[in-house]
Amino acid sequence: MEEWVGVKWHHYITNKSTIRYREAAVSLNDLGKRLAVFFRALGGDPGLSLAETSDYIHDGHRTFLQKMAGSGVKQALPHFHNEFFFLPHQIDCFPSKKANEALYYWLTALASLNHTPHKHHWIKHNQYLSQQILNNWPGLRSRYKTLSRLQLQHRPKISSLPKKLQPVERALQKVIADPWCDNDVEVGHDVQPLPVMLWLYPSPINTVAERRDQDHQGDQEQEQKLAAKNLGDKKYKAEQMDDRDQGDGLIAFRLESLFTWSEFLNLDRSEEDTDDEDLQSVADDLDKITVSSGKTASKVKLDLDLPSAEYDDVVLTEGILLPEWHYKKEQLIEKQCALQTMALNITEPAQWREETRKQAKMLKRQFESLKPQRKWLDRQEQGDEADLNSFLDFSVQRSMGKGTTDPNLYRQLHQTNRDLSTLLLADLSLSTDAFVSGDRKVIDVIRESLYIFGECLSAAGERFSITGFASKLRSHVRYYELKGFDDRYDDTVRNRIYAIKPNFYTRMGAAIRYATGQLTAQKTGQKLLLILTDGKPNDLDQYEGRYGMEDTKHAVNAARKEGLVPFCISIDIEPHDYLAYIFGGQSFLHIKHIEELPKKLPMLFYQLTH
Amino acid sequence: MSNTSPLKHSDSLSYYQQQNNEVALFESAWNNQLPVLLKGPTGCGKTRFVQHMAEKLGRKLYTVACHEDLTASDLIGRHLIGDGETYWQDGPLTRAVREGAICYLDEVVEARKDSIVVMHPLTDDRRILPIDRTGELLHAPPEFMLVVSYNPGYQNLLKGMKPSTKQRFMSMSFDYPDKDMEAQIVAKEAGVDLELAKLLARLASHIRQLKDHDLEESASTRLLIYAATLIKSGIPVSEACRAAIAEPLSDDIEVVEALMQVMNAQLGDD
Ligand SMILES: Nc1ncnc2c1ncn2[C@@H]1O[C@H](COP(=O)(O)OP(=O)(O)OP(=O)(O)O)[C@@H](O)[C@H]1O
Numbered sequence: 001m002e003e004w005v006g007v008k009w010h011h012y013i014t015n016k017s018t019i020r021y022r023e024a025a026v027s028l029n030d031l032g033k034r035l036a037v038f039f040r041a042l043g044g045d046p047g048l049s050l051a052e053t054s055d056y057i058h059d060g061h062r063t064f065l066q067k068m069a070g071s072g073v074k075q076a077l078p079h080f081h082n083e084f085f086f087l088p089h090q091i092d093c094f095p096s097k098k099a100n101e102a103l104y105y106w107l108t109a110l111a112s113l114n115h116t117p118h119k120h121h122w123i124k125h126n127q128y129l130s131q132q133i134l135n136n137w138p139g140l141r142s143r144y145k146t147l148s149r150l151q152l153q154h155r156p157k158i159s160s161l162p163k164k165l166q167p168v169e170r171a172l173q174k175v176i177a178d179p180w181c182d183n184d185v186e187v188g189h190d191v192q193p194l195p196v197m198l199w200l201y202p203s204p205i206n207t208v209a210e211r212r213d214q215d216h217q218g219d220q221e222q223e224q225k226l227a228a229k230n231l232g233d234k235k236y237k238a239e240q241m242d243d244r245d246q247g248d249g250l251i252a253f254r255l256e257s258l259f260t261w262s263e264f265l266n267l268d269r270s271e272e273d274t275d276d277e278d279l280q281s282v283a284d285d286l287d288k289i290t291v292s293s294g295k296t297a298s299k300v301k302l303d304l305d306l307p308s309a310e311y312d313d314v315v316l317t318e319g320i321l322l323p324e325w326h327y328k329k330e331q332l333i334e335k336q337c338a339l340q341t342m343a344l345n346i347t348e349p350a351q352w353r354e355e356t357r358k359q360a361k362m363l364k365r366q367f368e369s370l371k372p373q374r375k376w377l378d379r380q381e382q383g384d385e386a387d388l389n390s391f392l393d394f395s396v397q398r399s400m401g402k403g404t405t406d407p408n409l410y411r412q413l414h415q416t417n418r419d420l421s422t423l424l425l426a427d428l429s430l431s432t433d434a435f436v437s438g439d440r441k442v443i444d445v446i447r448e449s450l451y452i453f454g455e456c457l458s459a460a461g462e463r464f465s466i467t468g469f470a471s472k473l474r475s476h477v478r479y480y481e482l483k484g485f486d487d488r489y490d491d492t493v494r495n496r497i498y499a500i501k502p503n504f505y506t507r508m509g510a511a512i513r514y515a516t517g518q519l520t521a522q523k524t525g526q527k528l529l530l531i532l533t534d535g536k537p538n539d540l541d542q543y544e545g546r547y548g549m550e551d552t553k554h555a556v557n558a559a560r561k562e563g564l565v566p567f568c569i570s571i572d573i574e575p576h577d578y579l580a581y582i583f584g585g586q587s588f589l590h591i592k593h594i595e596e597l598p599k600k601l602p603m604l605f606y607q608l609t610h
Numbered sequence: 611m612s613n614t615s616p617l618k619h620s621d622s623l624s625y626y627q628q629q630n631n632e633v634a635l636f637e638s639a640w641n642n643q644l645p646v647l648l649k650g651p652t653g654c655g656k657t658r659f660v661q662h663m664a665e666k667l668g669r670k671l672y673t674v675a676c677h678e679d680l681t682a683s684d685l686i687g688r689h690l691i692g693d694g695e696t697y698w699q700d701g702p703l704t705r706a707v708r709e710g711a712i713c714y715l716d717e718v719v720e721a722r723k724d725s726i727v728v729m730h731p732l733t734d735d736r737r738i739l740p741i742d743r744t745g746e747l748l749h750a751p752p753e754f755m756l757v758v759s760y761n762p763g764y765q766n767l768l769k770g771m772k773p774s775t776k777q778r779f780m781s782m783s784f785d786y787p788d789k790d791m792e793a794q795i796v797a798k799e800a801g802v803d804l805e806l807a808k809l810l811a812r813l814a815s816h817i818r819q820l821k822d823h824d825l826e827e828s829a830s831t832r833l834l835i836y837a838a839t840l841i842k843s844g845i846p847v848s849e850a851c852r853a854a855i856a857e858p859l860s861d862d863i864e865v866v867e868a869l870m871q872v873m874n875a876q877l878g879d880d
């Protein structure tokens with residue numbers, strides 16, 4: 001009997017789930033940003049990102065036969081996992097584009113309640129979510145009607161199903177038609193109905209990840225971050241596994257099931273299964289690979305020796321000694337760090353992407369109009385025109401017998417310069433080596449951002465400097481001046497910006513202290529210190545966690561005391577609270593979508609200063 | 611108190627919906643001759659509040675919208691020529707001092723620092739206004755009050771008021787009212803029924819969650835009133851919301867479309 005159900009069911013799945021309306025397909029790529037805004041506006045957790053999933057093993061408890069056939073339904077199904085809400089990369093289950101698009105919005109609306117449906121109350125939970133959304137968002141009711149009608153047309157006829165599946169299917173259809181109906185039926189352990197396109201799915205069951213060695217937790221923060229950032233690249237394939245939601249022995253089942261699955265694959269292509277490429281294809285078929293933090297860790301460590309002299313950048317100064325704040329001792333320890341100013345090894349001329357150049361050109365044009373205008377200055381000793389107002393005052397005063405000896409009665413056209421210097425300090429530590437999407441890395445985005453920032457500010461006639469830093473222990477804080485305040489912004493500078501690469505760690509306090517000195521030496525009234533970073537201060541020694549944060553905070557406050565305005569732009573994965581702690585609530589901006597940095601950086605500068 | 615104008619009854623005043631205890635606070639600031647700083651996002655009712663309070667206290671109101679070219683003379687006054695003669699004309703600040711009125715400097719951080727310092731002697735217990743150009747020294751009567759406002763946020767970080775200026779004022783924070791109250795305000799101001807106003811207020815509370823993440827500014831009460839007004843005059847709901855809410859909030863087409871989807875989810879698109 002078991003087996004018969006399996007066969008019959010399999011038959012269904014392969015027939016029914018393959019109904020696709022290719023010409024009406026809508027892809028997540030085209031809608032992503034709108035859905036994300038929609039999600040947050042409806043109350044979706046702003047800490048989550050939308051991501052795409054191509055496959056989700058929808059297998060329930062597969063029968064022996066199904067396992068033999070190597071099938072489970074592979075369907076793109078919406079679900080939460082870690083800090084992502086996964087949506088199908090494409091929806092084409094309904095015959096019109098309009099309906100498929102509406103389905104994307106409907107699923108996003110369900111997700112905005114921030115619930116992962118319970119795996120044992122899947123029908124009821126989705127019923128509840130649907131009720132909530134239809135209650136809260138009456139405008140969606142007519143759309144739901146359309147969608148549910150379409151969904152019902154695509155359900156199997158109940159009488160044609162094996163007896164065992166009938167009650168569940170009947171209940172499902174009733175709930176889809178009317179989410180307010182009474183329903184007590186739930187999916188069982190041994191019956192998984194055909195996927196319901198209108199509903200959310202539980203998080204995939206997780207494999208057990210290697211337990212992290214508690215002793216090395218701190219060291220591993222960076223690698224965890226790397227791992228998480230890599231998720232941006234292959235989100236659906238590399239969903240990071242964690243061992244939090246274990247339950248009722250299901251994990252064991254799952255492991256076994258994964259195991260059989262790969263075993264089958266191995267049987268099929270045993271001879272190809274040797275090199276990396278095929279391992280990758282196996283992984284893709286498996287849908288999930290565990291991103292092991294440990295592996296990344298060892299790789300990071302390997303890269304961390306100082307490069308051999310011939311590849312290294314040029315050391316310009318041997319150690320400028322700077323203090324560091326020891327928060328436990330509550331003491332600024334003098335001469336604790338040695339900072340070297342460095343010149344980059346430039347090997348090739350800058351070659352920007354077409355897209356980047358276009359963006360630079362467009363923004364530059366906007367910034368050109370901000371160039372300081374010539375202005376009339378009143379009350380000048382001499383000038384091109386008479387100043388009527390001062391003349392009036394002067395004549396009144398004279399008639400009252402109070403004439404001044406040096407009446408300033410002229411107006412003069414002056415080039416008014418902005419009374420502002422800006423220093424941009426960019427974090428060039430190794431964490432910027434993480435991938436953003438495709439083969440683009442964080443450092444690539446930073447590079448392009450610095451370039452566009454430079455183009456814009458030079459177009460606006462601003463006085464500015466662009467610098468970067470990285471560190472390896474307190475003896476090696478490397479400070480790169482890509483453009484000094486007095487340097488012209490030209491190809492030399494552009495080539496330097498192009499040449500930046502990820503290096504070492506983030507001893508932020510020392511870098512801020514040095515930059516503060518550079519800015520303080522400027523003679524303008526206002527001094528803006530922009531700090532661009534992708535994470536917390538950290539280095540190999542005690543400079544991490546609280547220690548690094550406190551030192552950086554101390555350096556920021558010292559800068560403020562010098563009359564600087566420090567402001568942090570963070571491209572960390574999440575807008576963590578440490579930002580407000582170090583920089584103050586009003587003095588940082590977290591940029592969630594790192595790809596927006598190139599555009600946002602000059603805009604932010606504009607907002608801060610105009 | 612030498613104040614002679616009778617306090618007005620509330621029904622003849624311009625409408626202001628109190629959110630907390632701001633009316634009483636403002637009254638006691640006025641009674642005690644304290645200058646007041648109002649902080650809050652755009653379109654949340656600061657101007658309306660000052661107008662309401664001025665009427666309630668029976669004082670004339672002089673409002674100055676500050677900008678970066680505003681000079682001290684724009685506030686204090688200047689000499690003018692007329693009929694072949696020169697004469698002095700008071701600026702709004704001087705006039706308010708002379709008349710014992712309320713002077714309201716809106717968006718005060720926009721003004722240049724050297725224009726702002728002229729109000730310093732008015733904001734401590736001397737309460738004087740020296741007019742250098744004429745040599746006059748005015749003593750502010752007890753009814754005179756200085757009110758300034760600004761919109762905090764990182765956009766104003768560099769411009770922000772110096773602590774030494776800020777600490778001369780008693781401060782009150784404003785924000786958008788909660789949904790029910792905002793619905794009442796919208797209904798009353800635009801003359802629409804409460805049901806529509808409620809929907810708009812709910813919509814706004816959702817869109818406000820996007821501040822800083824997707825939008826630079828929140829949807830203000832003012833925009834809701836615009837939308838309601840358009841709807842009342844017969845513009846279809848979704849068109850009105852697009853013109854009065856979505857488009858003013860963002861120039862990004864995708865964000866505008868997303869906002870429209872949120873509106874449709876709230877108000878229906880057919
Ligand atoms: N509490 C309130 N009571 C009555 N009306 C209100 C209230 N809050 C807002 N409004 C309405 O909103 C409109 C905008 O408010 P107002 O002009 O006072 O904003 P504001 O805070 O001064 O904005 P801005 O900073 O842009 O000048 C008012 O014209 C009024 O119709």
Ligand SMILES: [Mg+2]
Nearest residue numbers: 656657658716
């Ligand atoms: Mg106003």
